[in-house]
Amino acid sequence: GQQVMQIPQYQHVQEGEDFTTYCNSSTTLSNIQWYKQRPGGHPVFLIQLVKSGEVKKQKRLTFQFGEAKKNSSLHITATQTTDVGTYFCADPDNFNKFYFGSGTKLNVKP
Amino acid sequence: ETGVTQSPTHLIKTRGQQVTLRCSSQSGHNTVSWYQQALGQGPQFIFQYYREEENGRGNFPPRFSGLQFPNYSSELNVNALELDDSALYLCASSLGGPETQYFGPGTRLLVL
Numbered sequence: 001g002q003q004v005m006q007i008p009q010y011q012h013v014q015e016g017e018d019f020t021t022y023c024n025s026s027t028t029l030s031n032i033q034w035y036k037q038r039p040g041g042h043p044v045f046l047i048q049l050v051k052s053g054e055v056k057k058q059k060r061l062t063f064q065f066g067e068a069k070k071n072s073s074l075h076i077t078a079t080q081t082t083d084v085g086t087y088f089c090a091d092p093d094n095f096n097k098f099y100f101g102s103g104t105k106l107n108v109k110p
Numbered sequence: 111e112t113g114v115t116q117s118p119t120h121l122i123k124t125r126g127q128q129v130t131l132r133c134s135s136q137s138g139h140n141t142v143s144w145y146q147q148a149l150g151q152g153p154q155f156i157f158q159y160y161r162e163e164e165n166g167r168g169n170f171p172p173r174f175s176g177l178q179f180p181n182y183s184s185e186l187n188v189n190a191l192e193l194d195d196s197a198l199y200l201c202a203s204s205l206g207g208p209e210t211q212y213f214g215p216g217t218r219l220l221v222l
Binding site: 006031041042043044045048050088092095096097098099100101102103 | 143145151152153154155158160165166167168200202206207208210211212213214215216
């Protein structure tokens with residue numbers, strides 16, 4: 001099956017600093033989805049990217065899909081303590097198999 | 111809240127036993143996917159059910175099986191439990207295709 005690799009595994013930032021997590025695939029992705037999982041919680045869908053080079057924003061979060069559709073990134077501007085959690089990218093693979101990355105765990109110090 | 115419920119919330123079993131986990135999908139959702147999430151890892155796709163038929167399967171052995179009922183609720187059955195089966199089991203419901211998946215709170219299974 002397809003694999004999506006995520007880096008970094010962990011990121012510790014001071015509140016107000018920016019944060020970026022990267023997702024890479026060895027194959028071309030048709031779509032990519034991003035999820036957030038709070039500690040002790042379940043994954044929550046954030047966004048889906050479909051088009052090559054697509055950029056979408058949700059308040060302080062910016063999502064990008066690479067031109068070759070093999071990589072994606074999530075950038076958070078001016079982190080807040082409410083951003084704490086693990087961020088996963090997922091490859092829907094025609095929507096009947098989903099491959100999640102290993103996630104980036106974000107810790108924000110107040 | 112997503113409207114997706116799972117039961118039980120926690121479960122302890124011993125090696126070799128069998129377990130059944132249950133998921134009620136969000137109203138109107140005809141697709142349920144099951145995932146296994148080991149501690150510190152991303153969710154691993156087990157299988158997906160669409161209108162009572164298995165619609166896709168990940169790299170899990172046949173002792174992981176499932177059912178979907180006419181009301182679209184679903185069960186995950188695991189036979190001959192192994193220690194490595196200890197994990198959080200998540201179900202997610204959707205309308206299928208590219209539609210958003212809504213995850214339930216999960217069942218935490220511990221195999222001793």
